[in-house]
Amino acid sequence: MSAKIVTAYHLRDGDAVFLREDTSWSKDVAEAAVVETAEAEAALLETGQADVTRNIVLDVYAVDVEIVDGTPKPTKFRELLRCLGPSNRTDLGKQAA
Amino acid sequence: MYRYDEFDHAFVRQRANQFKGQVARRLSGELTEDEFKPLRLMNGLYLQLHAYMLRVTIPYGTMSSRQLRQLAIIGRKYDKGYGHFTTRQNIQFNWPKLEDVPQILEDLAAVEMHAIQSSGNCIRNVTSDHYAGAIATEVSDPRIHSEVIRQWSSLHPEFSFLPRKFKFAVTGDATDRAAVKFHDIGIIIKKNDAGEVGGEILVGGGMGRTPMIGKTIRDFVPERDLLAYVEAILRVYNLYGRRDNKYKARIKILVHERGIEEIREKVEAEFAQIQGSSLTVPQEELDRIAAYFADPDFEAFDAEALEAINRELEVRKFENRDFAAWMKTNVKPHKQAGYAIADITLKGIGETAGDITSDQMDVVADLTEQFSLDEMRASHEQNLILPHVKQADLFELWSALNSHGLGTPNSGLITDMIVCPGMDYCALATARSIPIGQEISRRFADLERQYDIGGMKIKMSGCINACGHHHAGHIGILGVDRRGEEVYQITLGGSGDETASVGARVGPAFTADEVVDAIETIVNTYLDLRESPEETFLSAYRRVGLDPFKEKLYAAA
Ligand code: SF4
Numbered sequence: 132m133s134a135k136i137v138t139a140y141h142l143r144d145g146d147a148v149f150l151r152e153d154t155s156w157s158k159d160v161a162e163a164a165v166v167e168t169a170e171a172e173a174a175l176l177e178t179g180q181a182d183v184t185r186n187i188v189l190d191v192y193a194v195d196v197e198i199v200d201g202t203p204k205p206t207k208f209r210e211l212l213r214c215l216g217p218s219n220r221t222d223l224g225k226q227a228a
Numbered sequence: 229m230y231r232y233d234e235f236d237h238a239f240v241r242q243r244a245n246q247f248k249g250q251v252a253r254r255l256s257g258e259l260t261e262d263e264f265k266p267l268r269l270m271n272g273l274y275l276q277l278h279a280y281m282l283r284v285t286i287p288y289g290t291m292s293s294r295q296l297r298q299l300a301i302i303g304r305k306y307d308k309g310y311g312h313f314t315t316r317q318n319i320q321f322n323w324p325k326l327e328d329v330p331q332i333l334e335d336l337a338a339v340e341m342h343a344i345q346s347s348g349n350c351i352r353n354v355t356s357d358h359y360a361g362a363i364a365t366e367v368s369d370p371r372i373h374s375e376v377i378r379q380w381s382s383l384h385p386e387f388s389f390l391p392r393k394f395k396f397a398v399t400g401d402a403t404d405r406a407a408v409k410f411h412d413i414g415i416i417i418k419k420n421d422a423g424e425v426g427g428e429i430l431v432g433g434g435m436g437r438t439p440m441i442g443k444t445i446r447d448f449v450p451e452r453d454l455l456a457y458v459e460a461i462l463r464v465y466n467l468y469g470r471r472d473n474k475y476k477a478r479i480k481i482l483v484h485e486r487g488i489e490e491i492r493e494k495v496e497a498e499f500a501q502i503q504g505s506s507l508t509v510p511q512e513e514l515d516r517i518a519a520y521f522a523d524p525d526f527e528a529f530d531a532e533a534l535e536a537i538n539r540e541l542e543v544r545k546f547e548n549r550d551f552a553a554w555m556k557t558n559v560k561p562h563k564q565a566g567y568a569i570a571d572i573t574l575k576g577i578g579e580t581a582g583d584i585t586s587d588q589m590d591v592v593a594d595l596t597e598q599f600s601l602d603e604m605r606a607s608h609e610q611n612l613i614l615p616h617v618k619q620a621d622l623f624e625l626w627s628a629l630n631s632h633g634l635g636t637p638n639s640g641l642i643t644d645m646i647v648c649p650g651m652d653y654c655a656l657a658t659a660r661s662i663p664i665g666q667e668i669s670r671r672f673a674d675l676e677r678q679y680d681i682g683g684m685k686i687k688m689s690g691c692i693n694a695c696g697h698h699h700a701g702h703i704g705i706l707g708v709d710r711r712g713e714e715v716y717q718i719t720l721g722g723s724g725d726e727t728a729s730v731g732a733r734v735g736p737a738f739t740a741d742e743v744v745d746a747i748e749t750i751v752n753t754y755l756d757l758r759e760s761p762e763e764t765f766l767s768a769y770r771r772v773g774l775d776p777f778k779e780k781l782y783a784a785a
C-alpha cells in the first residue's frame with residue numbers, strides 16, 4: 132500500500148485540514164500523520180470520522196502521498212492544490228502562510 | 229432598473245434570517261452535514277477545494293452602483309478582497325467562513341440581492357443580453373420577460389425539485405449575446421407580422437457532457453402567454469424528465485430521446501389547458517414591470533452637438549493611441565444618439581478571467597454612478613458593461629478605468645476568453661483552466677496581432693460540466709485528467725451566437741506544456757488559409773472544416 136494521510140474540511144471555515152498523530156487537525160500537510168498499512172489507515176479514518184460526528188470537520192478521506200524530504204506530498208494533483216492554494220494566486224491559501 | 233417590492237424584501241430578509249438559524253444549528257451540531265448540505269446549497273453556499281464559496285445571483289446581470297459597492301464591501305470584509313464573475317452573470321466569493329455567511333446574506337438583502345436558486349435542481353438565475361435596453365437593434369428589452377420569469381420561478385413549489393437544474397436565457401435582439409440556444413429554455417423576443425411582441429421559444433439546449441442546440445418549439449408566443457407556455461414546458465419536463473440517471477435528467481435529453489415533435493405535442497396540450505388561466509400575465513402587470521426598464525433620462529443632443537463630440541473624440545484618439553485602441557474594441561453603438569456602450573473586460577493580459585478586486589469594484593461603482601446613469605451589467609463572458617455612457621464622457625471614463633487596470637482594449641479579441649475557475653478553486657474540476665488561460669493571454673498579448681486575428685472566442689472549462697462554455701468556443705478547451713496528468717482537449721467551430729454550433733474535437737488531447745503552442749498552431753493555420761482578413765476564424769473553419777487544423781497539429785506525430 133502506498134503511504135496515506137487523512138484529510139477533511141474544517142466545518143467553520145471550509146479549510147483543508149490534515150489529521151495529526153495526536154488526533155488533532157492541522158492546516159499544514161507537513162504535520163499530517165502518515166500511515167502505511169490498511170489497518171492503520173482504517174484506524175486513522177475512524178479517528179477523523181469521530182470529528183465529523185463532533186461537528187469539527189466534514190468529508191473525511193484518505194489521500195495517497197509520497198514522502199519528499201521527510202514530509203508527505205500528495206501524489207494527486209488535486210490534493211496537492213488543496214495543500215497549497217490556487218496556483219494563480221500564490222499570495223492566497225496555505226502557500227501564502 | 230427593477231426594484232424589489234414589499235414581497236421581495238420580506239422574502240429575502242426572511243430567507244437570510246432562516247439561514248442564520250440553520251447555520252447556528254449546524255455549528256452547534258443540531259444539524260448534520262447531510263441535513264445541512266441541501267439547505268446551504270439552496271442559499272448558494274458550496275464547499276470548494278480550499279474553502280466555502282458563495283454564489284450571489286445577479287438577475288439578468290443588471291446591477292446598480294449601490295449593489296456593486298456592497299459586493300466590494302463583502303469581498304473586503306468577509307473574503308480576500310476580490311470576487312469572480314461567472315458565465316451565469318453571477319458573482320462568486322471564494323473564501324467566506326460558514327459563520328459569516330448569514331451576515332453576508334443580510335448585507336446582500338440590504339441592497340436587494342441574494343444567493344437563492346444559484347444551486348440545486350431548480351430554475352436558476354435567468355440570464356439575458358448584457359446590452360439589453362441599450363443596443364439599437366433590440367426589438368424589446370429582454371429584461372422585462374426575464375423579470376417576469378424570475379418572479380414566477382422564485383420558490384415555485386412545483387419547480388423547486390426538478391429532475392435537474394434548469395436554465396433560462398432571454399434575448400431581445402436578433403444578434404444573440406446570451407447564448408439562448410444553449411439553454412434549457414431560450415427565448416428570443418420578437419414581433420410578429422401584426423407588430424405584436426412575443427417570443428420564439430427554444431427548448432432542450434445545453435452544454436455539459438452532452439452538448440445540444442435548443443430546438444424551436446414554437447415560433448411565436450404572444451407576450452401575455454409566455455409564462456403559461458414555459459410553465460407548460462416545465463410541467464411536461466417535470467412529468468417525463470428522467471430522474472433515474474443524473475446524466476440523462478436534463479430536458480435536452482428528454483427532447484433528444486422523444487423528439488421535438490412529441491414534446492411539442494405534449495406542451496401544446498398542456499398549454500391549451502392553462503392558457504388564459506392565472507398564468508396569463510395581465511397587460512397592467514407587464515406594463516408595471518416594463519416601467520422599471522423604461523429608458524433612463526437620456527440627454528438629447530442636436531446634430532451640431534453630436535458633430536462637436538465626434539470631432540473631439542477623433543482628436544483624443546489621434547492624440548492617445550491607447551484610448552483609440554479601447555474605442556476600437558470596447559465601445560459599442562448605443563440606440564440613443566450621443567451615447568455609447570462601454571465594455572470593461574475583466575481580462576487584463578495574464579490575469580484571471582472574471583476576477584475583480586474590491587477596490588476595482590468600487591471604481592466601477594463610482595464610474596457607473598458618474599457616467600452610466602447608475603446602471604451596470606455583468607456579461608456571461610465574464611466582463612462588465614457600462615450601458616449608458618455619454619460619448620462626450622468616454623475619454624474621462626477610459627482614463628479612470630485605465631488607471632485602475634480596467635481599460636484593457638480587447639473586447640471580442642482572442643485574449644477576451646471565458647475561463648472557468650477549474651481546479652484552482654472548483655471541487656468538481658478535473659484540471660486547471662486559469663493558468664492555461666493566463667498563458668494564452670500572455671502569448672497573444674500583442675495588440676496588432678490580436679487585431680490581425682480578429683473576432684475570436686476561446687472558451688475553457690476545467691471539467692465536463694462546461695461552465696466555461698467550451699462547446700460554444702470558436703476554440704474550445706476542456707481540461708481532463710489522464711492518469712493523474714492534466715491534459716487538454718481542443719474543439720473547433722463552436723459558437724454561442726444566433727448561428728449556434730457545437731465545437732468538434734480536433735484530435736487527441738495536449739499536455740499543459742503543449743496546449744498553448746497548439747492554440748498558436750490553430751491560429752496560424754487560420755491566418756494562412758483565410759481568404760481575406762475579413763473572413764473570421766469561425767467562417768473560415770466552417771468553410772474548411774477540421775482537416776487543415778488537424779494536419780498542422782498532428783503533423784509531427
Ligand atoms: S466546468 Fe467544471 S471545473 Fe469549471 S467551474 Fe464548472 S464544474 Fe468547476
